[in-house]
Each structure stands twice: as C-alpha cells, then as structure tokens.
Amino acid sequence: MTVLLPAVVVFLLLNLVAGLWRVYTGPSAADRMLSALLFGSTTVAILLLLAQWQDSPALRVAALLFVMLAAITSIAFVAMVQGGAARRQPATRANGTKS
Amino acid sequence: MSLAIDLLIATGLVVLAWQALVGGSLFRGIVMFIVFGLTMALAWARLGSPDLAMAEAAIGAGVTGALLMIAYWRLRALGANRPAPRSPLRARVALGVGLLSAVLVAMIGLAAVGAIGPGGEAGQALAEALPATGLGNPITGVLVIFRNLDTLLEVAVLLAAYVASRAVMGDDKAALPLPPAQDAPLVGALVAVLAPLAVLVAIYLLKAGSQLPGGAFQAGAVLAAGGVLLMLAGRLHPAPLCGVGLRIALVAGTVVFSGVGLIMLALGQPLLAIPGTWAVYLIETAMMISIGATLVLLFAGSAGLTGTPRR
Amino acid sequence: MIAEALAGLVFLPLLAACAVAVVPKRAVGVFVWSGLLPLPALLLPLTEAVWREGLVRLAVAGFASPLGIEWRVDALALVVLWLNALIAVFVGLYAARDYPPGSARGGRFWALWLLLTSAMNALLLSADLFNLFVTLELVTLAAIGLLVIDGKPAALRAAMRYLLLALLGSLFYLLGVALIYGQAGTLDLYQAGERLGPGLLPVTALVLMTMGLLVKSAIFPLHGWLPAAHGNAPGPVSAVLSAMVVKVSVYLIWRLWLWLAADWQPAWALPLLGLLGAGAILYGSVLAFLQVRLKMMVAYSTVAQLGYLMLLFPLLGPLGYSAASYHLLSHGLAKAAMFLAVSNILAVMGTDRLDRLAGADRRLPLDTLTLALAGVSILGLPPSGGFVSKWLMLQAAWAIDGWLWLAVILAGGLLAAAYLFRPLAVLCARPATAQAADDGSPPSATGLHWSGVVALLLALGALAAGLAPAPVLALLERGLPPGILP
Amino acid sequence: MSHAEVWVIAAAAVFGIGLYSLLIASHLLRQLIAIKVMGSAIFLVLVVAAGPIDGALDGLPKALVLTGIVIAISAIAFALALLVRLAEVTGSTSLEDEADDDR
Known part of the structure; x- marks a missing residue:
C-alpha cells in the first residue's frame, strides 16, 4: 500500500500533463475549460490519495472544496461564453484562434 | 517516490506559469492561471499545509480566477483587448532580467535552505504557546490570537480595496455589466444544490478551523464563491446602492475584531487580547461575513446587490 | 494610559472609517472629525513618555516577540507620528471643502482618508517586519484609491502605474522578509538584527527589501511613477502623498539600515545610497525647473527633496541623522502647504500652466504668500525648518570632508531657488493685458477661504520649525540609532 | 536533491518567468497575473x-502566507477595477501607448 498510493499519485499527475496538453492546444475556449475542469477532478483524486498516504485527513476537506469550486467555475464559464454570445460577439474570439 | 511527486508538481508549476504568462491568448492565460492556482494547492498539500491548500484553491485560484474572467469579459465588452506590439530589444532585456532574477532567487533560496539552523524561534514559541489557548490549529492561533494585528489590518486592507474600487467607479456608475443570465435548466438545478451547500461548507470550515485546517478566510472565500454563483445565475444583481445590512456586513470583521480588542484593553488586559474560544468564534464569524461580502461586491463591481423576484 | 493612546492612534481612525462606510450621509462628518481631531491630543502623553524614557514598547495582544507583534515608539517614530497627525488633520480640514463629508463622493474619500491615517500610524508604531508589509499594503491601496477619486484619465493612468510598481516593490520586500525569517527565526526588527550578522543572506535580504522600498518611495532612478501620480492627484491627496506616503517608505529604509542592520550594514552600500540621493536632488531639481505646469513642478520638487533623505547614509552620524529627520518633518509641512496652495490656484485660475498664471497674486494673495513661505523652507533659507536641516547637513558633510555631498547640497539649494523663483515671478508679474485681468476679475472670495488659511498655517509651521528647532533636535538626540554616538 | 531544494528551484523559475512576463507583456491584465504568480x-x-x-514545517510562515493570499486578492481586485475603468475612459489596456498629457 505504501508503494501503491504514491504510484497512483504519480500516474494521476502524468494524467494531468496529458490534460494540460489539451488546455494548451485548445482549439476552442470550451476545450480549454473542459480540460481545466478535468484538471480539477483529477486534483481531487490526488488530494484524496495524499490524504490517505500522508495520513492528513484534512486534505479530504480540501478535496471537498475543490469539488464545489470546480462546479462553480464551470457555471462561471458557461455564463461567460453565453453572455459573450448573447452580445453577438463570437465566443471563439476569446481564444484568439492561434497563439 | 515522494520526491518524484514533488518533482512532477514543481515542474507543473513552472510550465503552467510559463503557459499563463508568456505567449498565447489572454483567455488561455487566465485558464492556465487558474490551473496554476490548483497546482499551487497541490504543492501546499505536499508541504503539509491543508489550510493553505484550501485557501489557495478557494481564493488564489477560485475567486481570483473569477475576478480575472469577469474583468476579461468586461474589457472585451468594451472592445479594449487589443494587444500592443513590443520592441525586440525590450524582449531581450526582459529575458535577461528574468533569467538573472530566477538564478538569483534560486541561489539565495538554496543558500537559505542549506543554512537552516535550529528552526524558527518564533515557530517554536508558537508550538509551546498553542496548547494554552485551547485551539488545535496553530494557523488559527497565529491569525486570531498571537499575531492578530496582522489579521485585523488585513481585513482593513480588504475594506480599503472595496472602497477604493468604489472610488474608481465614480458616482454615476450604477454597476458594471455582468454577463446576461441564461435560462438554462441545468444551471437552475445546480444553483439550487450548490448555494446551500456553499453555506454549509462555509460554516463547517469555520467551525472546524479552531482544531483542524480551515477558518474564516477559507469560509469567507467559499461564501463568496456561492455569491458569485448566484450572481452568474442571475439570482443576484449588482445594484447602485449599498443597503444597510450589506454595509454592516462589509465592516463587521474590522469592527467586531477591534471591538473585542479594545474592550479587553478597557478591562485592563493587553490590547487585542482574546478572552477565550468563544471570542475566537465570534471574531471568525464576523470576519467570514466581511470577507464573503467584500469579495462578492468586488466581483459585482458595484456598490450593492439586489435579489431578483422569482420569475 | 500609554497603551490607550497607542491604541487610539490606530483604532480611532480605523473605526471611524468603518463608521463612515456604514452611517447615513448626514452623520459622516461627526465620525470623520471624531476620528481625526483627537490624534494630536493622543500624541501628547506619548511624547511625554518618549521624552522621559526614550522608548515606549507595547506587546500587542500580550504576546511579546518573537511570537507576537510589538509596537515600539522612539524619537524618530514620534516625530513622524506628529507629522502624520498634523497632515491628517490640517490637510483634512482643507479637504472638507472639496469633499464635503455629506456628499456621495465624500463618503468614499473620508473612508479612505481615515484608513490611510490609521495605516500610517500602524506602520510607524510597528516593529515587526511582516506587520510592516501589511501596513504598507494598506497605505498603498488607500493612497491609490484617493488618487483616483476624481476619475481624471491622467490620474487613472498614473494610479495604474503606481499600483503595479508598488505591488512589485512589495514583492521584493516580502522576499527579503522571507529570507530574514528563514535565517533569524523571528520577524521582530530588533531581534532579527541581533540574530543576524554580515553574511551573504542577511545582506541580500536587506538589499531586496531596500529595492522594494526604493520603488515605493520613488527614489531616483526609480522615481518614474511619482510626478504623474502626484501631479494629477486631487490637491489634498497630492499633499498627503508627497508629505507622508512616500516618506514612510524612506522611514522604513532608515529603520532597516540603521536599526535592523545596525551592526552588519555593508559599508560599501552607504555611499551608493547617497549617490542615489544626489542623483535625485540634481535630476529632480533640473526637471522641476523645466516643467510648464506648476503642479508638475512641485511634484518634481518632491523627487529632488526626497534625495536629501538618502544623504543620511553617507553622512551617517548624529548631525546627519538629526538633519535628515528634521528635513523629513519640515519638508512634509512645506510640501503639503505648497500643494494645497497650488491646488487653490488651479481651482481659481482654471489652469496651472505657468504661462497663463501671470498676475494671479492679485486674485489669490493668500495662496501666493503660502507658496512663497513654503518655498522659503524648501529652499532652505533662514528662518525655516528647511534651513535648519540643510545647515545641519552641510555641517555633517563638512565634518567628514565630504566635498561631493557638500557640493550636491549647495547645488540643490541653488537649483531649488531657480525653480521656485520662476513661478513666483510669474505669479507676481503684471500681465501685458493688465487692465483686462484686473477689470474682469475682482479679488476672488475663494482666495480668502479658510482652506487657504489652513495651507498658510502649514507653511507657517514649516517656518516655525526653523525658529524653535531645539526641542525636536534634543528629542532626536535621545533616540539616536544604535551605533551612532552623540 | 532534497524536497526543499525542488520547491525553491521551482519558485525561483516561476519568479523569473513572472518578472520576464511583467516586463514584456503589454496588456495590463497579463501584468497583473504576472504579479500574482510572482507572489x-x-x-x-x-x-x-x-x-x-x-519534522513538520514551521507553522508561523504558513499563517503569514494565508494573510498574504488575502492581501494579494485585495490588491488584484482593486487593480482590476482600476483597469476596467481605465479601459472605459481611455480605451486602452496598456500603459505603453500613453502620450502623457501635460494638460
């Protein structure tokens, strides 16, 4: 167990790197936001594993906080993109098409 | 294995900082910044500070990210997001300065880490003094009892930020535009669950803060996140005037904190002495309310808030 | 009694600011004045205690350092506290004309004004490196909020630049604090000074913190943000920015070098800091002379006068210390008076371009007088506070054979004469179309408004500082920094 | 390489990137993010x-950081309000294109 838990953490961290690639390439704002959300969920998993492995149960509360904030961020994003669309400004302008 | 975890997170921080700050579109930069904040939270978790992990996630990434997004949205609505070109010379100088500062910080940081002596004298004093207070969380102890002047002034900083933002807005401005709320069925359902949950979590964090990680700042940030949620879902609207209740909420933290401290002085105790655990809870509750209210108002970019009658 | 006075200095304005934010508009005035007017009275028992004991200490919350935060008031802190109280009250009285406490804008103005006053008092009392960071941030935010209160585009841009640089300065300061805590294990300024020695890390930390504070105090060559900010702020705000806000950062630099690093300050850096000051004096004076706007001229004059505060480092000694401290006090009073007078001129004449101000003395006799009297002190002519400080400074330079510094001080005085004489000559000149100016505008009532009297009082204060410097100098002598022997 | 060294080197790199970006970015929003990241x-x-x-890290600096996080968000929130107002009044989101008016 002492080996398995950190190994899973490393695996999840590598997972994040893959997700990061998506945030990097886009191409649409929604892609980026979606992978940022994925980032949030994976982080929750990492925090829960760390809580077990480092024996610090308080990290579970931090994980709970992450879950709640991720939901709120997603709503903020939806409002932002729809709000932009409602003002007849194409949401794609937000991502600047290409870096 | 644990070093591998640290290395991965640390590398992630560097890459994300680069992604957030250099090149690419501004919007991508903001998203990357939020992800950077979440990674910082992981770093704090690895450094054994769940308190900071929570604060970083809620304030550093969550609320700051929301503020940056709304500012971006407003700037775009103003049509003011065009980038300006830079001279290549300046970029080269900047690269030099950046590299130099990184090397400098690394050198002095490594020297500082290498030169660690017996550990912080103040930190040891903290560990010795904590049991007498009845608190289990040293961070809450520092913030509310041992170094509470910092905390009090910091709530005043938040108040100053709000008043200064109001000063920037000027008289004539009712409120800055928010993205128009959409009637999405899912949003309504989510809000119905999340808003009460935010209050519940905030109260839990406040309650837990005396013994476990948590406390007024994290709780206030969660309340603020709830308020932002209500605003984005169109349940709360920016208003040109600040109601009395809201105004009291804004200053409650400063007033209750100073009030307790000054009453103790009048009773012959030291200035800002905290009489007991009940006072800790009282002060933390007031601070939570102030922090939440101020952050929501800063997000709204307005003096006050109004609710919407049900449609 | 002392504890109550100390608490009052910070908490009275702080709670008044909260009250101003909450109460209805018509009640704002009461809280504003009850937050400001008692401040000088609170300083009286404190002055007596510092005079008697030399140092007043208070452990906030009952926890002494290293765990808690301590307040320490010595002679220097007391002098600057007095300056802050006088500026807050007198400039506040002046500001009550532009921002009536009952108005919508007034509420925000006064909340920020009181927060700023409280923050500066807290900063001056504190002996804790991190607490100083918090108070510095509060000072910065409140000051910039005041700067943009009229919403002028030029002020907004200046405020943005000021804010960015101030935040950057705070970061450098905080990095220094991190290193100090890592080495000394305490945040108390005095304790940390004892724990540390002349190693690489403490010196690096000192340099980092100083860099951050140099940005915040706009010392040449990092002064770039100051003229635009001080030149475009509303009148009373310019006065407090120039008289106090930049000064508290210099005050902190002094604290760091002469108290924290008293035993291990790198000797090579002292002339370097002096050179920065010399550069500020010469560059600021020349640019002040070249300005076409009166208010910008006064702002560049601040850049120049801040340079004298840095000359303390090469002239380190009892004389240099008294001179620099006295300069801080007298310049604060004179510059505040000057900005208020210029603000009146700007309001009545509708412009502060020097080429359009000919004959303004007819309409604004009082403000012209204030400008001239404050100029006497800035210039360093007897009898004025500026004369005392510059005379002491010359003596200090003479004593150590510092010919370079001597030359800079003298050149600064001459340049100040040049840039101050020019506007006065313009103001008192008879315009070519003298009849038109005289007929069209009878002496304005605004010129005799009590706000003008307030400005005059400040200028007279700067003069009076030259007539009776003995008590203040004696007080400063009692609180010399460690390592400086009388 | 110890754990502390990993974090210090990462922090140094992040600080350098922040300073670099602060100097080259022309958009104020980006510069503010840079300040936040450096913090x-x-x-x-x-x-x-x-x-x-x-064995455990000193508790006191953690409390200081918590204070620092709240101060940072106060400053950023005010800076963003200032930035939006600046864009509203002058149409510019940069300090570059100034023409500092001497009016």
Whole structure:
C-alpha cells in the first residue's frame, strides 16, 4: 500500500500533463475549460490519495472544496461564453484562434 | 517516490506559469492561471499545509480566477483587448532580467535552505504557546490570537480595496455589466444544490478551523464563491446602492475584531487580547461575513446587490 | 494610559472609517472629525513618555516577540507620528471643502482618508517586519484609491502605474522578509538584527527589501511613477502623498539600515545610497525647473527633496541623522502647504500652466504668500525648518570632508531657488493685458477661504520649525540609532 | 536533491518567468497575473526557507502566507477595477501607448 498510493499519485499527475496538453492546444475556449475542469477532478483524486498516504485527513476537506469550486467555475464559464454570445460577439474570439 | 511527486508538481508549476504568462491568448492565460492556482494547492498539500491548500484553491485560484474572467469579459465588452506590439530589444532585456532574477532567487533560496539552523524561534514559541489557548490549529492561533494585528489590518486592507474600487467607479456608475443570465435548466438545478451547500461548507470550515485546517478566510472565500454563483445565475444583481445590512456586513470583521480588542484593553488586559474560544468564534464569524461580502461586491463591481423576484 | 493612546492612534481612525462606510450621509462628518481631531491630543502623553524614557514598547495582544507583534515608539517614530497627525488633520480640514463629508463622493474619500491615517500610524508604531508589509499594503491601496477619486484619465493612468510598481516593490520586500525569517527565526526588527550578522543572506535580504522600498518611495532612478501620480492627484491627496506616503517608505529604509542592520550594514552600500540621493536632488531639481505646469513642478520638487533623505547614509552620524529627520518633518509641512496652495490656484485660475498664471497674486494673495513661505523652507533659507536641516547637513558633510555631498547640497539649494523663483515671478508679474485681468476679475472670495488659511498655517509651521528647532533636535538626540554616538 | 531544494528551484523559475512576463507583456491584465504568480513563488520561498521544526514545517510562515493570499486578492481586485475603468475612459489596456498629457 505504501508503494501503491504514491504510484497512483504519480500516474494521476502524468494524467494531468496529458490534460494540460489539451488546455494548451485548445482549439476552442470550451476545450480549454473542459480540460481545466478535468484538471480539477483529477486534483481531487490526488488530494484524496495524499490524504490517505500522508495520513492528513484534512486534505479530504480540501478535496471537498475543490469539488464545489470546480462546479462553480464551470457555471462561471458557461455564463461567460453565453453572455459573450448573447452580445453577438463570437465566443471563439476569446481564444484568439492561434497563439 | 515522494520526491518524484514533488518533482512532477514543481515542474507543473513552472510550465503552467510559463503557459499563463508568456505567449498565447489572454483567455488561455487566465485558464492556465487558474490551473496554476490548483497546482499551487497541490504543492501546499505536499508541504503539509491543508489550510493553505484550501485557501489557495478557494481564493488564489477560485475567486481570483473569477475576478480575472469577469474583468476579461468586461474589457472585451468594451472592445479594449487589443494587444500592443513590443520592441525586440525590450524582449531581450526582459529575458535577461528574468533569467538573472530566477538564478538569483534560486541561489539565495538554496543558500537559505542549506543554512537552516535550529528552526524558527518564533515557530517554536508558537508550538509551546498553542496548547494554552485551547485551539488545535496553530494557523488559527497565529491569525486570531498571537499575531492578530496582522489579521485585523488585513481585513482593513480588504475594506480599503472595496472602497477604493468604489472610488474608481465614480458616482454615476450604477454597476458594471455582468454577463446576461441564461435560462438554462441545468444551471437552475445546480444553483439550487450548490448555494446551500456553499453555506454549509462555509460554516463547517469555520467551525472546524479552531482544531483542524480551515477558518474564516477559507469560509469567507467559499461564501463568496456561492455569491458569485448566484450572481452568474442571475439570482443576484449588482445594484447602485449599498443597503444597510450589506454595509454592516462589509465592516463587521474590522469592527467586531477591534471591538473585542479594545474592550479587553478597557478591562485592563493587553490590547487585542482574546478572552477565550468563544471570542475566537465570534471574531471568525464576523470576519467570514466581511470577507464573503467584500469579495462578492468586488466581483459585482458595484456598490450593492439586489435579489431578483422569482420569475 | 500609554497603551490607550497607542491604541487610539490606530483604532480611532480605523473605526471611524468603518463608521463612515456604514452611517447615513448626514452623520459622516461627526465620525470623520471624531476620528481625526483627537490624534494630536493622543500624541501628547506619548511624547511625554518618549521624552522621559526614550522608548515606549507595547506587546500587542500580550504576546511579546518573537511570537507576537510589538509596537515600539522612539524619537524618530514620534516625530513622524506628529507629522502624520498634523497632515491628517490640517490637510483634512482643507479637504472638507472639496469633499464635503455629506456628499456621495465624500463618503468614499473620508473612508479612505481615515484608513490611510490609521495605516500610517500602524506602520510607524510597528516593529515587526511582516506587520510592516501589511501596513504598507494598506497605505498603498488607500493612497491609490484617493488618487483616483476624481476619475481624471491622467490620474487613472498614473494610479495604474503606481499600483503595479508598488505591488512589485512589495514583492521584493516580502522576499527579503522571507529570507530574514528563514535565517533569524523571528520577524521582530530588533531581534532579527541581533540574530543576524554580515553574511551573504542577511545582506541580500536587506538589499531586496531596500529595492522594494526604493520603488515605493520613488527614489531616483526609480522615481518614474511619482510626478504623474502626484501631479494629477486631487490637491489634498497630492499633499498627503508627497508629505507622508512616500516618506514612510524612506522611514522604513532608515529603520532597516540603521536599526535592523545596525551592526552588519555593508559599508560599501552607504555611499551608493547617497549617490542615489544626489542623483535625485540634481535630476529632480533640473526637471522641476523645466516643467510648464506648476503642479508638475512641485511634484518634481518632491523627487529632488526626497534625495536629501538618502544623504543620511553617507553622512551617517548624529548631525546627519538629526538633519535628515528634521528635513523629513519640515519638508512634509512645506510640501503639503505648497500643494494645497497650488491646488487653490488651479481651482481659481482654471489652469496651472505657468504661462497663463501671470498676475494671479492679485486674485489669490493668500495662496501666493503660502507658496512663497513654503518655498522659503524648501529652499532652505533662514528662518525655516528647511534651513535648519540643510545647515545641519552641510555641517555633517563638512565634518567628514565630504566635498561631493557638500557640493550636491549647495547645488540643490541653488537649483531649488531657480525653480521656485520662476513661478513666483510669474505669479507676481503684471500681465501685458493688465487692465483686462484686473477689470474682469475682482479679488476672488475663494482666495480668502479658510482652506487657504489652513495651507498658510502649514507653511507657517514649516517656518516655525526653523525658529524653535531645539526641542525636536534634543528629542532626536535621545533616540539616536544604535551605533551612532552623540 | 532534497524536497526543499525542488520547491525553491521551482519558485525561483516561476519568479523569473513572472518578472520576464511583467516586463514584456503589454496588456495590463497579463501584468497583473504576472504579479500574482510572482507572489505565489515568494510564498513558497517563505514557507520552505523557514525550515522544519520537529519534522513538520514551521507553522508561523504558513499563517503569514494565508494573510498574504488575502492581501494579494485585495490588491488584484482593486487593480482590476482600476483597469476596467481605465479601459472605459481611455480605451486602452496598456500603459505603453500613453502620450502623457501635460494638460
């Protein structure tokens, strides 16, 4: 167990790197936001594993906080993109098409 | 294995900082910044500070990210997001300065880490003094009892930020535009669950803060996140005037904190002495309310808030 | 009694600011004045205690350092506290004309004004490196909020630049604090000074913190943000920015070098800091002379006068210390008076371009007088506070054979004469179309408004500082920094 | 390489990137993010450089960082309000294109 838990953490961290690639390439704002959300969920998993492995149960509360904030961020994003669309400004302008 | 975890997170921080700050579109930069904040939270978790992990996630990434997004949205609505070109010379100088500062910080940081002596004298004093207070969380102890002047002034900083933002807005401005709320069925359902949950979590964090990680700042940030949620879902609207209740909420933290401290002085105790655990809870509750209210108002970019009658 | 006075200095304005934010508009005035007017009275028992004991200490919350935060008031802190109280009250009285406490804008103005006053008092009392960071941030935010209160585009841009640089300065300061805590294990300024020695890390930390504070105090060559900010702020705000806000950062630099690093300050850096000051004096004076706007001229004059505060480092000694401290006090009073007078001129004449101000003395006799009297002190002519400080400074330079510094001080005085004489000559000149100016505008009532009297009082204060410097100098002598022997 | 060294080097790199970006970015929003990121780097240094006490990291700097986070968000929130107002009045989101009016 002492080996398995950190190994899973490393695996999840590598997972994040893959997700990061998506945030990097886009191409649409929604892609980026979606992978940022994925980032949030994976982080929750990492925090829960760390809580077990480092024996610090308080990290579970931090994980709970992450879950709640991720939901709120997603709503903020939806409002932002729809709000932009409602003002007849194409949401794609937000991502600047290409870096 | 644990070093591998640290290395991965640390590398992630560097890459994300680069992604957030250099090149690419501004919007991508903001998203990357939020992800950077979440990674910082992981770093704090690895450094054994769940308190900071929570604060970083809620304030550093969550609320700051929301503020940056709304500012971006407003700037775009103003049509003011065009980038300006830079001279290549300046970029080269900047690269030099950046590299130099990184090397400098690394050198002095490594020297500082290498030169660690017996550990912080103040930190040891903290560990010795904590049991007498009845608190289990040293961070809450520092913030509310041992170094509470910092905390009090910091709530005043938040108040100053709000008043200064109001000063920037000027008289004539009712409120800055928010993205128009959409009637999405899912949003309504989510809000119905999340808003009460935010209050519940905030109260839990406040309650837990005396013994476990948590406390007024994290709780206030969660309340603020709830308020932002209500605003984005169109349940709360920016208003040109600040109601009395809201105004009291804004200053409650400063007033209750100073009030307790000054009453103790009048009773012959030291200035800002905290009489007991009940006072800790009282002060933390007031601070939570102030922090939440101020952050929501800063997000709204307005003096006050109004609710919407049900449609 | 002392504890109550100390608490009052910070908490009275702080709670008044909260009250101003909450109460209805018509009640704002009461809280504003009850937050400001008692401040000088609170300083009286404190002055007596510092005079008697030399140092007043208070452990906030009952926890002494290293765990808690301590307040320490010595002679220097007391002098600057007095300056802050006088500026807050007198400039506040002046500001009550532009921002009536009952108005919508007034509420925000006064909340920020009181927060700023409280923050500066807290900063001056504190002996804790991190607490100083918090108070510095509060000072910065409140000051910039005041700067943009009229919403002028030029002020907004200046405020943005000021804010960015101030935040950057705070970061450098905080990095220094991190290193100090890592080495000394305490945040108390005095304790940390004892724990540390002349190693690489403490010196690096000192340099980092100083860099951050140099940005915040706009010392040449990092002064770039100051003229635009001080030149475009509303009148009373310019006065407090120039008289106090930049000064508290210099005050902190002094604290760091002469108290924290008293035993291990790198000797090579002292002339370097002096050179920065010399550069500020010469560059600021020349640019002040070249300005076409009166208010910008006064702002560049601040850049120049801040340079004298840095000359303390090469002239380190009892004389240099008294001179620099006295300069801080007298310049604060004179510059505040000057900005208020210029603000009146700007309001009545509708412009502060020097080429359009000919004959303004007819309409604004009082403000012209204030400008001239404050100029006497800035210039360093007897009898004025500026004369005392510059005379002491010359003596200090003479004593150590510092010919370079001597030359800079003298050149600064001459340049100040040049840039101050020019506007006065313009103001008192008879315009070519003298009849038109005289007929069209009878002496304005605004010129005799009590706000003008307030400005005059400040200028007279700067003069009076030259007539009776003995008590203040004696007080400063009692609180010399460690390592400086009388 | 010890854990503390990993964090310090990462913090140094983040600080350098922040300063670089602060100097080259022309959009004020980006410059503000740079300041925020540099602040996070310094917080890391503050906690790590304090060194451990009885195996765990010193608790005091953590409390300082918590204070620092709240101050940082206050400053950023005000700066954003200032930025939006600046864009509203002058149409510009940069300090570059100035023409500092001497009016």
